[in-house]
Amino acid sequence: MSDVKKFMFVNRKAPYGTIYALESLEVVLITAAFDQDVSLVFMDDGVYQLKKGQQTKGIEIKNFSPTYRALEDYDVEKLYVEQESLTSRGLTEDDLLVGVTVLSRAEMGALMDQQDVVLSF
């Protein structure tokens, strides 16, 4: 029996204003350690989590954005960003601190339908 499931983590919240983005990342790292098929999705305000150049000294909260770059060391390589979420926030792929696959809304919907477990933070 295969115990590998398709886990998708949907990130729709901006970083720092609330802790969801950071604690979501902690779950992702653990899930990868269980050798599951992990996908990360960034849409709506969640795309702000990947913005380059985060400087958090002035708010005295730890800058956790470098962790996204370390994800590939945990074999988490499926990072998806929804196109419209970028565009409507004045962002392009070049603004992101890690390589991602950009999907249309329809493609994103189709990808969600293929998952076994969807966790949204």
Place this chain on the structure above:
Amino acid sequence: MLHIINKSPSNNSALENCLSIAASGEILLIEDAVYAATKGNAFEAKLRDAMGHLKVYVLQPDLDARGMGDRLVEGVTAVDYGGFVDLTISNNTCQSWL
């Protein structure tokens, strides 16, 4: 897939974003999202559009708690918690749009 929404569409975009992504499947409105399925709400037209390709459910106890039990948009199906459980079973996966 079952999409679970719990925010009012008046001050949160979760439902609108969900509708823009989900091409098919079912949507369950719980907690403050039940306002989206009430007559005269500014979101009613968008919800009716979505009902062309998505089946929409609302959690009756949340609707009743908010005094909106008598204004459910036609075509939206009301369920109790048992019906909520059934929806999570009849769909292979579910996603809470938090």
Place this chain on the structure above:
Amino acid sequence: MKFGIVINEGPYQHQASDSAYLFAKAAIAKGHEVWRVFFYHDGVNNASKLTEPPQDDRHIVNRWAKLAEENKIDLVVCVAAALRRGIKEENLAQGFRISGLGQLVESGIKCDRLITFGD
């Protein structure tokens, strides 16, 4: 059917824990199993034994403990999220246990359905 439940918000502040509880009760009433409830983010506050709601209000913490005892539900509080928020063994309500995030992943793997309640 085997259910896992995730609760991401604290009691009273948000309806999440109430919705999850009523969902769990309905699932059990239909003959399903609620295998584990995992408390994450501010959801860890559902496990504080210092909780004292007014007499005429529901006791969210005790209610979970009772449902769990009667139906053998594993109530797990995330250790990392709990320590951040001052939930420790010394103020952990009866019926709950503190463990790692792996328990959440395990719920996703072992349960037929994983349902999240949050903000």
